[in-house]
Each structure stands twice: as C-alpha cells, then as structure tokens.
Amino acid sequence: MQPVILRMEGIEKYFPGVHALDHAQLEVREGEVLALVGENGAGKSTLMKILTGVYTKDEGSIELFGEPIDIQSPHDAQKRGISIVHQELNLMPDLTVAENIYIGRENVRGFFLNQREQNQAAEELLQSLHLNIQPRTVVKYLTVAKQQMVEIAKALSFPNTKILVLDEPTAALTDGEIEELFTFIRRLKANGVSVIYISHRMDELKQITDRITVMRDGQFVKSVNTEEVTIDEVVQLMVGRVIYEEPKMQSNVDPGAEVVLEAEHLNSADVKDVSFQLRKGEILGFAGLMGAGRTETARLICGADKRESGVIRIRGKEVRINCPRDSVRAGIGYLSEDRKRYGLCLGLSVEDNMVLPSLERLSTSLFVNDRKLTEVSKEYAAKVRTKTASVKTAVRNLSGGNQQKVVVSKWLLRNCDILIFDEPTRGIDVGGKNEIYKLMNELADEGKSIIMISSELPELLRMSDRIIVMCEGRITGELDIAEANQEEVMRYATKRR
Amino acid sequence: MKKLSGDKIDMNKLLAPAALIILYIFFSAFGNNFFSADTFKNILEASYYIGFMAFGVTFIIITGGIDLSLGTVMMCSALLGAYTFKQGCPLILSVLLTILVGVFFGLLNGLLIAKLKLPPFIATLGTQMVSQGMGSIITKVQSQTWPTATDLTGGWFKRTFIRANLFGINGFPVGALWLLGAFVIATLILHKTKFGRYTYAMGSNEEATRLSGINVDNWKMGIYILSGLFIGMAGLMYAAAYTTITPGTGNGQEMNGITGVVIGGTSMSGGSGTMVGTLIGVFIMSVLKTGLSSCGLQAPWQTFFTGVVVILAVLMDIQRTKAANRAKK
C-alpha cells in the first residue's frame, strides 16, 4: 500500500450561523485517485477550499509528507504542490493556451513578454502530458474537454505538483471526452500525482477511483476501497437514507394513449428532419452525445430558436410557434439544461419566479393581487416539496435541486402539460436527483407528458418509457424501454452518416 | 442562518433613511439657518425635477439598462414647450407638448434598444446628442422663457406646478404634491403591477424571462416610454422652478437622476431596487448640497461630497451583494 502523503484531521470551520465542517478528516495516499463524495452542502467544497488556501481553517491540523503545514493562500498551496481545477473553467477564452497557463507568472524580459520562450515552455509541458494541444491556439476554439485539460495542465505547470483536486471535471463532457480525461488521469497517477476527485456521477467512481471518502453534514463518514463497495452502498453512506426510484422495466404508457405533441420534419441549422410523437403520461427520453441536436430540438419546440421548416401539432391541431410566448400559451414548459442562465431570475424570490409566466392569467386587473400570488406559490411549492424558508426567499439561496423544483412549479402553475426537462439533474446532488425523479414520475402519473433530455444514460434508462436517440441533428433510433440498454443506445448515438 | 440574513436585509433597508435623517440633523446643528422652513422649501424645490427624472430612470436601471439622455431630453422638452408658448400656442398645449416630447424620446430609446437591439449606453448617448441638438435647432439657439408667476397669461403655470397660496399658506410648495403623486404612482407601478414584476424579471435574467413566454421587447419599449413620460414631467417641473431654459444644456443633469437612483440602493446591474430608495436618494443629494452650502461651502465642494456619497453608496451595495452571496454558501 502506498504511503499517506496528506493527512487532514479535526478540521473545523464556522461561517456565520453555520457549522460548515465538524471534525472533518481526509487522507490521501501517493499516486491514488481518491473520490470525495457527499451531497451538496456536505462540506466537500469547504474542505477543498481549506486545502487549497481559499479559506483558513478554524481548527485542526494538516500534514503534508508528515510535516504539519499552515496554508495561507492559494498561492501558498500551489507552492507546496497542491492545485485545484474548479468546476467552472477559469480560462480567459480570448487568450492562447500558453498565455492561460502562465497567466500571472508571465515570462518577461524587462518590460516585454517573452512570448517565444513562454510558448516553448507550454509546448514542453503539454507534450510531457501527452496532450495534443498547440500552445498558440486561442482557448475558445478548443472543445470543453480540451479546455479542461488545459486547466489541468495549468495546475500541473507549478513545479512538483503532488496533489491535484478535480471538482466535477466531467460535468460538461461527453462520454468520449470523459474517456479521454480518464486516460489522462491514469497517466498522472502513474507519474505519482495524487488526485482528489469530486463528482456527483456515481458510475464514474467505479471506473477511475481507488478509494472513496464519504462526507455528510460537514463530517467525515467513511473511507472505503472502491473495489469493495457497490454504488448503492456509497449512495446510502452519502444520504444516510434509502434512495432512488425503481428503474422502469417496461413502458407505463398505453400504446393507444392520446398523442399530445407531434413534431414533423423539424429543420434548422442544427436539427435535420426531426419527427416524433409524445403521448399523454409518457416520459420520452432523448439520448445522444453532446451536440447531437437534442437541446436544439427542444429549443425549436419551445420557440426559443427559429425553425426553418416543420410542423408542430398539439393534440392533433397545428400550432404556430414563433417565439417562447407561443409555446408557453400552447402549454409547453421548457426546463433548460442551464437553469441559472435560461430558467431562473436568481436574484428574485421563489414566488416571483414561480408566478412569472402566469401573471397574465393570475392578474387581470390593474394591480397584482399579492396575497393570491403568495397563496398559489405556497401551494405549488408544497406540491413539489420545494425546501425553502419561505416563498419570499431569493432563488439564489436555494440548492440546485430545489431551484429545479421552482422551475417545475413555474410551469405547473402555468398549466403546462408538456414539460421538457433538459438535463434535469445536472449539478444536483444524489438526494436532490431522486427527488426530481420522483417528481417526474408523479407528474407523468398525473397525465403530464414529459420529454427528458439527458447525457446520463443510466438515468434515461431508469426513467423513460421510450428513448429516442439522436446523432448529428438526426433521429437515428427509437427504443422501447423494455428493449433498451446502454450498448444499444450508444450504437445509435454514434451512427454517423 | 436564514433568520440571520433576514435581519441583515432589514438593516439595509433602514440605512438610507437613517443617513438622510442624520444628514439633516447634522446640518441643522452646523449650518447657517439650515433648520428653517425656507431652507426646507429650497430643498424640496431643488428636488422636484431630479425626483421625476430619477423615478423614470429607476425603471430603466432595474431592467439593467441605462439612460444617458435624461438630462438633455428633459431640457429639450422644456425648451420646446416654452418655444411653442412663445410662438402663441395656448399654455395648456405647450404643457402637454412638453410631456409628449419626453414620451417621444422614450419611444425612440425604446425602439433603438428593445427592437433594434442597440446597447442602452450607445443608444441613449445618441439620443442625448440628438435631443440636445434638436432643442437648439428648433429654438435657433435662443433661450426660451416660461411665464412667470406674475404674468397675466399663464401665471397659473407656476401656481400649478411650483408654489401657490394654498391651504392658507403663502407660497405652499405645490410641487411637493406633484412629486408625492408621481412617487405613489411610480411605486404602485413598480411594486404592484405586472409591468413592475416584469421590470424586475427582465433585469434579473432577460433570457429566462423571454423563455417564460413574456414578450420582453414590448415590455421594454413600455418601460422606456413610461420613463419618457416621467422625464417630460421633469421638464415641466424644471421649467416651473427655473423659468428660463437655455439651449445646449442638460448634459450632466442625467447624472443627478442616476446618482439619486444609485444612492437609493438600486443596483446598476439590474434586478433590484425600490422607488422609495430612489426618493430617499434624491433627497440625500439635495440635503447634502443645500446643507454644504449652508455651511458656506461653494459649489465645487458640493460636487465633491456628492461624489463621495455615491462611492460610499455603491460600496455598501457591493457589501450587500457579498452578504447575499455568502448566505448562499
């Protein structure tokens, strides 16, 4: 067994009103990939911020290679060989790869930048990591996965980086890209770098990690060897309660059920001749790799983008959808993959967000009826079990799962019976995910029709009645849940022309 | 923790009014004859037109936009009103025209920003110059005069908008009633109507609002037109207070309005702010200016200290945002 190189013990951290870390501990061994898992708010990020010098600990000790250390600042952490790659990429999109790697530590000759040497150094670094990236490339022209690797390269460009923290590195990656990243991580491991890997994607842990450390409510729960546990056991450790909706084995929808939404020959720049039908009470999964045209199709249906041709029918009647307003009126609610950007007004209250599309309907007189709005928003918040101090709380103070519920109730309140969930569980922790699954099943049982777009195949297979697979803007396959499995879906998803 | 952040917000709400009261008490103690009915009236009268401008631009700033044309549009409307009056137009029509000019430029700004998608900064920078130029061209660069209180024709103008012998008080500040009325209406619109809700929603996240099925373009147009209406009214209040309107002026007046809004706690990035904050912000500025002058400080000092207050106000706004973000973690 490899020696322990980092030991954090008895770490305490208080924020005003919150005991964020309660005797947290962590051990990292040389050259291992250690998963750090826990629900949102479990204290993973806080612990990592203490390790990387963003926060200072209130109590506890940190030992690096057996020596007690006191980490003062991110810079200090980097000097000691501890680097972090954050979930949100922190690259300057308009600068080159080399400029990004050496930002703040530019190679200068007197007053001027020494571009040539800097590029050379970057090239050597990238080559040593077997990365096929040109140092002179402007970062925004790289794929997200490549950008991620530039971030990692940047972290490793500090001399003798020994510990690398990766915070949800796969959140924005496609399956192929994830594989690429994993190969890369394995190579780092072989070079003796220890990786602390934070992820919400349970299936990844089995593939890449050696050990798993579980945290809950700011406390250390358990460290286990990855080989010795099942994912469900890990999840149980994380949430401390029973989890997950039963996977669907066969479709719950009567094949003769009413067709509520029918798309015929939809076309746009990214969508090619897409036709499908959605039945009442159905959860229709959309699978595919990133860029397959799933989100783009959804945006056509909800009028966010203009379609070039094609017909949309609701309950057999053709509807004109040219802008989001038209689709909302037709009863289609879209839950974007990027809630913060397209779904919510973060600074406004839960209530304001929930009633936004329905104001026209709920307030027909000159002034809005505040009491009525509060009443209905309370009712719907309760209906979808939104956890919030009150409906007057700003949405930005809610957890990801509860934010998603606000978006759901926003559309329910608007009487939408067609709901498009685009990556509904992205960035939501395990407990929150299950809440969303449960809610979707309940909605479908009530007779709402749901389109579910997801890049996580396991959740699509667990939830859908039927799966449509897209590739390069086209529908390449349609599978009933009874016959669907990962291999089958992937075969269609990569069925290029 | 939830409770904690709740208390904090309440404290913040009290901060601006507290600052206003403290300033007033401070100057009453140290200023030369500051604590008097005359000075109080002066503070009111210097605030009317700024108040109207600030009410209008509050809506715009909450949507995350900006209007740099406020000052010159106000001057242009007052100028054209006076010009038509001088040309023999009945005063009541000139008064209406003054408001209409404001509405017209609001419409123009709205078209440029909501429909043609120009950035508000650029669009209103353009209308700033257009309105200033237009006023000068039509009046042939001559200053225009509104009727004074003693004029036989149109003496009612000042009695209606600035001061009159009312309720047995000689020189009752009628303008204060107009300001109060405008404040009540603006508050109702902002806080109690769909229009107001959409204003906040657009400022907080325009794309999310559009995807919620709201016709963002039209509502935004509406906001600029409403703001234009307030600015036209500001033109009237300016005319009533200062009588003579000089072409080629108004540059810099927009800052009076915007400063009031910012001191009142409305964030320049949009999505938050209140009308009552704006009202208090406007009065903080006038009390400060009048107060400094009662201490014998000349105009440059007043500008200097207004600047200091703006910086302090925005610093506090940033602190507030930080506190809000911390609450999230």
Added chain:
Amino acid sequence: MKMKKRIALLLALTMVAGMTGCGAASTETTTTDSSGTEEAAEASGETMYIPLLAKGFQHQYWQTVYAGAKDAAEKYGVELYFDGPPSETDIDAQVNMFKQELAKNPVAMGLAALSPESLYEVLDECAEKNIPVVCFDAGVPDDPSGAVVATASTDNEAAASIAAEKFGECEKLVEKMKNATPENPVVIGVIPQDAVSATQIGRGKGFVDKMKEIASQYGTVTVTGHEVWKDEADNASIIIDVEVPATTEAVSVQTVANSLLSTKGLAAVFLCNEGAVTGFLAAVSDGEDLAEGGKYAELVVAGFDAGAAQKNAVRQGWFLGSVSQNPYMIGYDAVEMCVKAAKGETVSDIDTGAVWYDASNMDDPEIAQLVYD
C-alpha cells in the same frame, strides 16, 4: 454588528465633511471686525453678512470682480460670501444658490443674474423680507418685485461700440470696405459667446449697430447669422456675420471660429467676451496665425474683457486692441452699494465704465489696473 460599523463610518465621514466645510468657509469669507472702518462697525453693531452671486468662476474676469469685492468688504467690515454656478448656463444652479443664500437672511445681496426671469419669484421673496438686492455686471431689467435697488454694470452697448469705432479708424479695413462689391463682399465676423445673456446680446447689438453705421459710408451693409441680430439687405458689399457657438464651451467657440475663418472675404472679427476670445485663439494656433507672415496676418481682430491670453494677443499686436470693462470696480461698487442699501441709504445705478486698450497704451498705469490677468 458590521452594520453599526458602517453607520459609524458614515457618521465620521459626515463629520469630516462638516469640519472641512468650516475650514473652507473661513478661507472663502473675508471677515474683518472692529479693525474695519468705524462707521461700518457702528452702524451694524455686528458683522454684516453679504453674499455676492456671480455668473461663474471660470473666467479671470470674475476673479477680478471678487478682488474688488474683497477690498470693499475689508473696508466696510463685511462678511463676504462670493459664489457662482460651475458654468454660465447653469441657471438652475444659480437659482438654487440664490435661494439658499436668501435662507440665511443676509442684510443685502449682490447678484449677477444669468437669467432674470428665473429669479422673479425669489426676488419677490427678497422684497417681502426687505432684503435689498444690488445687481452687478448685469441688471434685472424691469424687476417687478422692486427688490433690486441699483445696478453696478458696464453699459455694454456703449462699450462694444468703441470697438466698432476703432474698426472704422483702421485704414486697412476701411480700404477693404471701400473696394468691396456685392460679388466680392467684405465680411466682418462677430462672435458672442451665447445669444442668451443680456450682456452678450447688448454687446453684439452695440457693435453691430455702430459698425453698420460706419460701414454704410462705404457700401450696402447686411447683417446675417444669428436670428437675434439679423438685419438682412440685398446686394450688400459688406456683410456683418454674427455666429453663436452651440454651447459656451471653448470647443464650441473654436468650431464657430473655424467656420468663420474659412469664410471668403473675412476681414475683421469682433469677439464679445473672454470666452469668445479664448475659443477664437484656439482656432488660430493660440494667435500665431495672426502674427506677421501668419495665415491670417491680414485679419483685424478686436476683443472684449481681458485675461492673460487676450492681453498677450493685444501686446503682440495680433489684436488691434480690446475693450475692457472695469471688473474690479464692479465688484467694489457692488459691495459698497450693498452696505449702503443695508443701512437704508438710497443708491442709484452706476456705469462702471469701459476703455479701449491696445499695444500702445495697455501699460499705462490707469489702464493696467483695469486690465486684469
């Protein structure tokens, strides 16, 4: 807890503001107690507070007015407050200042009104409170309130006509006017800084009227340009062109000067105040274009008021000369009349006079004291 800290900070800052305020106030006001003249001390018993509100501060003209006022304040033992709006178009700022000073209940007030109409109501209040107002630099014509007791100012029309007379004596220009034809007219440019203030309108009028009278001996004269002074005639061989800048900023004046300079047949220019001179000089490379061998060496230029740049242009012979009022006396007389009016004495209007100065006489002692820097 943090909030308390913030309030404390705000308070402290306000205190500082107040303190600086007092400090600044004492530097700006000139107080003299018993050491002043005995009559004054006797008459008032306490120091008289008299505010003087000028049209602005930015020109050296007003600084000279202030100097005169300060000397008079010294003499009579007056606590003087001298202020003006940041720019000469800030009517609202001046009205607010006037109201605020009035609220301090001074014994008398001095005023150089930017816009008389804007001040009617406030003057009414002065009359009600029995506070006499002395106008300086510019009057309030037909003051309806009766608060204005007297005016100390230059007769602007008369002063500006001096420049026209000097143009009439300039052989170079007379020659050109004689030779002018409707096809090849001579242009005489006039730049008032604005078409709003009575001062500028009066100076323009004084010059235009006199110039027209003189030039009529040599041919038909037409007055073109700005509405206010326009008086057009057909087939004119001599054109008086009055051009007003869009704003009072030096840049706008420069723009107007440039367009005037490019006018064919331009032979002479009259600039109605220091602001117009400054803008004009900027358009002629600070005056060098007017020097011997320069681009506009032939141009005959006269200015109004003084100031370092204008004085230099006159001294170098680039300008034919300039008219100067007596700003020092304006300030001095204003305070003196305020004091008298406060004591209940009758005061009447004073013409503070104007002189022509050129390279030859500007160093004479009696002229030099009028021509401020």
